[in-house]
Amino acid sequence: xxxxxxxxxxxxxxxxxxFLQEGCGFARISAVNRGSxxxxxxxxxxxxxxxxxxxxxxxxxxxxxxxxDWVTAYNYNDDTAAIIHRVFPRKTFLRRKSAGENVDYxxxxxxxxxxxIVQSCHFDFNPNRLDRYLIMxxxxxxxxxxxxxxxxxxxxxxxxxxxxxxxxVSKVSVLALxxxxxxxxxxxxxxxSPGRTYCLLGSSGVGKTTLINRLIGRETFHTKxxxxxxxxxxxxxxxxxxxxxxGAMLIDTPGxxxxxxxxAGDGINVEFEEFAALSLHCRYANCSHxxxxxxxxxxxxxxxxxSEDRYSNYLKIKKESExxxxxxxxxxxxxxxxxxxxxxxxxxxKD
Ligand SMILES: Nc1nc2c(ncn2[C@@H]2O[C@H](COP(=O)(O)OP(=O)(O)OP(=O)(O)O)[C@@H](O)[C@H]2O)c(=O)[nH]1
Ligand SMILES: [Mg+2]
Ligand SMILES: [Zn+2]
Numbered sequence: 001x002x003x004x005x006x007x008x009x010x011x012x013x014x015x016x017x018x019f020l021q022e023g024c025g026f027a028r029i030s031a032v033n034r035g036s037x038x039x040x041x042x043x044x045x046x047x048x049x050x051x052x053x054x055x056x057x058x059x060x061x062x063x064x065x066x067x068x069d070w071v072t073a074y075n076y077n078d079d080t081a082a083i084i085h086r087v088f089p090r091k092t093f094l095r096r097k098s099a100g101e102n103v104d105y106x107x108x109x110x111x112x113x114x115x116x117i118v119q120s121c122h123f124d125f126n127p128n129r130l131d132r133y134l135i136m137x138x139x140x141x142x143x144x145x146x147x148x149x150x151x152x153x154x155x156x157x158x159x160x161x162x163x164x165x166x167x168x169v170s171k172v173s174v175l176a177l178x179x180x181x182x183x184x185x186x187x188x189x190x191x192x193s194p195g196r197t198y199c200l201l202g203s204s205g206v207g208k209t210t211l212i213n214r215l216i217g218r219e220t221f222h223t224k225x226x227x228x229x230x231x232x233x234x235x236x237x238x239x240x241x242x243x244x245x246x247g248a249m250l251i252d253t254p255g256x257x258x259x260x261x262x263x264a265g266d267g268i269n270v271e272f273e274e275f276a277a278l279s280l281h282c283r284y285a286n287c288s289h290x291x292x293x294x295x296x297x298x299x300x301x302x303x304x305x306x307s308e309d310r311y312s313n314y315l316k317i318k319k320e321s322e323x324x325x326x327x328x329x330x331x332x333x334x335x336x337x338x339x340x341x342x343x344x345x346x347x348x349x350k351d
Contacts, residue, residue: 002042006040007195008070020072026071027082028040028069029070029241030240036049037049039084040243043079046080046081049083054084062105065087066093066107067110068109068110068241071084072088091110094107094136094137096256096260103327103331104331109251114145115137115198116198117134118201118211119148119206120149121151121154124202127166128313131169132261133259134267135261135264135268136259136264138266139264142199145174145191146173147211149210151181169310175188179214188211192215192250195247197241197250198248203255204235204256208236209252215250216244223235236252236253236254236255237254239252240252260320261321
């Protein structure tokens with residue numbers, strides 16, 4: 001195996017001269033677990049940690065390596081451990097607002113070709129949440145594909161209804177499948193190409209890890225039954241890249257409870273493209289589509305061309321993303337001012 005087979009394509013090759021360091025090689029982050037890393041290259045997978053210099057240079061949580069990143073690393077101890085010196089720029093990424101009050105980004109994975117957005121058609125099915133994942137993918141320039149799992153648990157007509165709900169709001173490809181009956185699995189396997197990287201995203205308990213186990217053909221990774229209400233219990237606890245024997249790479253992630261969106265302007269415009277198209281016909285160029293006269297969005301809702309539900313989800317996500325964006329920029333400004341203050345004090349102490 002070569003690093004090219006692990007996704008080190010021409011895009012990264014173009015950076016290789018700049019990123020090569022004496023005694024170092026290139027490797028890909030294959031797992032992240034609370035500040036400790038595993039990296040992978042042509043000779044296998046080994047634990048790695050960051051250099052103090054790299055840690056010192058980090059300005060935001062987004063600068064920390066995440067699963068899927070390419071790095072420059074120095075191997076030691078007979079190639080059984082490594083130190084990470086530099087992180088390559090990211091070709092694509094998946095990120096969200098970090099959970100809780102704190103307004104910051106959380107990187108989920110980097111250099112992903114396709115994100116499988118997994119919803120169970122049983123308990124978890126939720127078109128409004130699906131919108132959030134689609135925005136996340138568009139924001140990071142990742143191609144999305146929706147996987148509707150556990151089709152064995154609902155009758156065919158209910159499944160058809162769910163599929164038509166998705167196709168009425170989005171052109172995204174959807175595949176319905178069951179890890180129990182195996183329906184849809186051939187199509188799923190055909191979607192996976194050698195050398196390409198896929199990430200599984202979705203709530204806890206929707207069957208992400210089960211999909212991987214079925215692909216591998218063994219119960220390699222831990223899964224757990226969901227409770228009667230469908231509420232998952234977070235079985236997978238770390239982000240991990242797995243190389244299938246056929247050569248495709250899959251990243252399993254722990255289930256997400258919230259999919260917060262920070263200032264994903266482009267992502268929102270891509271996912272809600274009908275709003276951009278309609279806006280062109282609003283009387284006012286800066287129409288908020290709420291109460292202005294001559295609003296084409298309101299007209300589309302009245303005529304039934306646009307669903308009330310999708311409209312309210314659009315407004316909600318837009319408002320939330322703008323709010324987080326402002327808080328985030330504010331926080332960055334304060335952090336920067338504080339950083340400057342520290343530097344001045346340090347300098348004064350030296351003088
Ligand atoms: N009936 C049915 N059950 C399934 C299917 N796929 C997975 N399950 C069950 O759903 C439960 C949860 O599956 P996991 O694969 O652990 O779910 P997960 O998405 O990885 O969950 P987290 O790791 O917590 O994010 C397990 O008991 C699986 O056996 C399916 O197609 N049909
Ligand atoms: Mg799992
Ligand atoms: Zn309008």
